[in-house]
Amino acid sequence: xxxxxxxxxxxxxxxxxxxxxxxxxxxxxxxxxxxxxxxxxxxxxxxxxxxxxxxxxxxxxxxxxxxxxxxxxxxxxxxxxxxxxxxxxxxxxxxxxxxxxxxxxxxxxxxxxxxxxxxxxxxxxxxxxxxxxxxxxxxxxxxxxxxxxxxxxxxxxxxxxxxxxxxxxxxxxxxxxxxxxxxxxxxxxxxxxxxxxxxxxxxxxxxxxxxxxxxxxxxxxxxxxxxxxxxxxxxxxxxxxxxxxxxxxxxxxxxxxxxx
Amino acid sequence: xxxxxxxxxxxxxxxxxxxxxxxxxxxxxxxxxxxxxxxxxxxxxxxxxxxxxxxxxxxxxxxxxxxxxxxxxxxxxxxxxxxxxxxxxxxxxxxxxxxxxxxxxxxxxxxxxxxxxxxxxxxxxxxxxxxxxxxxxxxxxxxxxxxxxxxxxxxxxxxxxxxxxxxxxxxxxxxxxxxxxxxxxxxxxxxxxxxxxxxxxxxxxxxxxxxxxxxxxxxxxxxxxxxxxxxxxxxxxxxxxxxxxxxxxxxxxxxxxxxxxxxxxxxxxxxxxxxxxxxxxxxxxxxx
Numbered sequence: 001x002x003x004x005x006x007x008x009x010x011x012x013x014x015x016x017x018x019x020x021x022x023x024x025x026x027x028x029x030x031x032x033x034x035x036x037x038x039x040x041x042x043x044x045x046x047x048x049x050x051x052x053x054x055x056x057x058x059x060x061x062x063x064x065x066x067x068x069x070x071x072x073x074x075x076x077x078x079x080x081x082x083x084x085x086x087x088x089x090x091x092x093x094x095x096x097x098x099x100x101x102x103x104x105x106x107x108x109x110x111x112x113x114x115x116x117x118x119x120x121x122x123x124x125x126x127x128x129x130x131x132x133x134x135x136x137x138x139x140x141x142x143x144x145x146x147x148x149x150x151x152x153x154x155x156x157x158x159x160x161x162x163x164x165x166x167x168x169x170x171x172x173x174x175x176x177x178x179x180x181x182x183x184x185x186x187x188x189x190x191x192x193x194x195x196x197x198x199x200x201x202x203x204x205x206x207x208x209x210x211x212x213x214x215x216x217x218x219x220x221x222x223x224x225x226x227x228x229x230x231x232x233x234x235x236x237x238x239x240x241x242x243x244x245x246x247x248x249x250x251x252x253x254x255x256x257x258x259x260x
Numbered sequence: 261x262x263x264x265x266x267x268x269x270x271x272x273x274x275x276x277x278x279x280x281x282x283x284x285x286x287x288x289x290x291x292x293x294x295x296x297x298x299x300x301x302x303x304x305x306x307x308x309x310x311x312x313x314x315x316x317x318x319x320x321x322x323x324x325x326x327x328x329x330x331x332x333x334x335x336x337x338x339x340x341x342x343x344x345x346x347x348x349x350x351x352x353x354x355x356x357x358x359x360x361x362x363x364x365x366x367x368x369x370x371x372x373x374x375x376x377x378x379x380x381x382x383x384x385x386x387x388x389x390x391x392x393x394x395x396x397x398x399x400x401x402x403x404x405x406x407x408x409x410x411x412x413x414x415x416x417x418x419x420x421x422x423x424x425x426x427x428x429x430x431x432x433x434x435x436x437x438x439x440x441x442x443x444x445x446x447x448x449x450x451x452x453x454x455x456x457x458x459x460x461x462x463x464x465x466x467x468x469x470x471x472x473x474x475x476x477x478x479x480x481x482x483x484x485x486x487x488x489x490x491x492x493x494x495x496x497x498x499x500x501x502x503x504x505x506x507x508x509x510x511x512x513x514x515x516x517x518x519x520x521x522x523x524x525x526x527x528x529x530x531x532x533x534x535x536x537x538x539x540x541x542x543x544x545x546x547x548x
Contacts, residue, residue: 121362121363122362122363123361123362123363123366151360151361151362152360154362155359155360155361155362155403158402158404159356159404162404203357204354204356204357207352207354207357207358208357208358208360210315210320210352211350211352211357211358211360211415212360212370213320213345214318214320214345214349214350214352214358214419215345215349215370215371215374215418215419215422216342216345216346216371216374216375216422217370217374218342218374222376223373223374223376224372224373224376224377224378224379224382225369225373225379225382226365226366226369226372226373226379226382226383226386227366227379228379
């Protein structure tokens with residue numbers, strides 16, 4: 001989503017790097033106070049993107065099943081006072097606090113990741129990944145090729161989705177039944193969709209390769225870029241700010257070791 | 261006029277097809293020249309070799325025998341491949357399959373980035389190219405939300421940004437609706453007129469061919485006839501024989517003339533057709 005907020009203005013590389021550090025720290029939170037610090041930080045980031053909170057809640061919907069499952073698993077792995085017991089299953093105070101801890105942890109993780117994807121264009125993102133992985137080319141990793149593949153994949157996802165839809169409708173018009181039967185029958189019913197999809201993707205790939213050749217693509221040698229990524233004061237502010245947060249997390253971990 | 265592309269006795273056989281007879285060749289000894297700044301339309305029905313020929317102009321395909329010279333450079337010259345592709349841009353039929361990046365302006369910049377233009381210069385070129393095809397307002401959009409005609413104009417902008425001397429368009433309107441077709445054809449004629457870019461338009465719509473300075477008709481891998489639209493479409497018999505269409509207005513006047521009405525030999529569009537009929541009617545009135 002385009003925008004002009006503080007987070008939008010940050011360099012994509014800085015955003016990716018900070019996200020990685022953020023993920024590490026989210027798993028370094030040992031107690032509720034450090035988690036509260038992280039949550040506050042997350043809320044601040046979300047507020048700074050100026051994108052409605054509902055969007056972020058929608059991003060959570062995608063991983064709702066994972067949140068619930070991990071939550072329930074953690075519910076029964078805890079020590080402390082036993083509140084309820086049935087056969088092998090024990091519900092403890094520790095379990096309940098684990099439950100909330102994990103749910104909050106996953107939720108804020110997802111929201112901050114969404115903040116990255118919402119505020120950065122796919123091209124900026126792939127571009128940033130290409131720059132960040134550059135050192136790997138020393139080990140003969142084809143960094144440019146990887147980035148190019150990502151760009152093309154992102155570009156063609158909507159195209160192929162639309163095509164799948166068309167093929168499905170075409171097969172339905174010929175009397176294909178895709179909505180009934182057990183799982184095996186349904187998977188089998190997908191074959192007449194997948195085969196034409198494959199064939200047409202190869203045709204598209206062929207066309208695209210030709211179009212790229214027409215525009216003098218030669219595998220990234222002597223390539224220049226229209227948009228040059230550069231770090232700015234914005235990134236420095238973000239870095240300082242994040243550093244303060246992360247130190248806060250460490251301090252909270254140290255000073256309240258038992259506050260779980 | 262200065263010659264820009266010279267096609268000399270070109271034969272082309274696709275890999276996998278065998279045999280020595282003429283049907284095995286997609287191109288059968290094609291000879292033609294394209295001048296600088298010209299707007300040429302190449303017409304012909306499916307399998308006439310027009311698309312195959314289009315891909316020869318910027319050395320995507322190389323002639324099996326014969327030579328093609330682009331501004332004096334042989335397309336077989338591997339060392340000067342990029343020089344040729346910088347001079348001659350090719351726009352393909354399917355607009356979806358030739359857009360590389362997920363944002364309009366990034367895609368237009370793709371070609372420039374490949375040939376190593378400095379960043380600032382790319383920005384200027386991209387903006388100008390987008391303005392030339394009238395898509396500047398959409399520069400930060402994602403291509404998949406645009407119509408076919410708009411996508412095709414972006415593909416054209418991507419080529420213009422490389423500042424070619426010639427643009428070859430291989431049936432650019434085949435997959436578009438009438439409105440998209442008008443947009444693209446309008447863009448092409450503007451480019452030819454305002455920027456002096458040589459245009460080679462491959463099409464099977466005769467209504468589009470009429471707009472060109474010169475029409476080349478291809479049939480079974482060879483040039484059947486060529487000339488100004490007037491000269492070519494006056495040969496209704498010949499075209500019909502090869503099961504090629506002529507514009508509807510041309511056909512109407514041709515048939516009326518065949519019934520003994522005294523009408524001009526060839527009209528190209530509705531406007532001329534109406535004028536010719538009005539002139540005929542008023543003449544009849546005068547004669548009582």
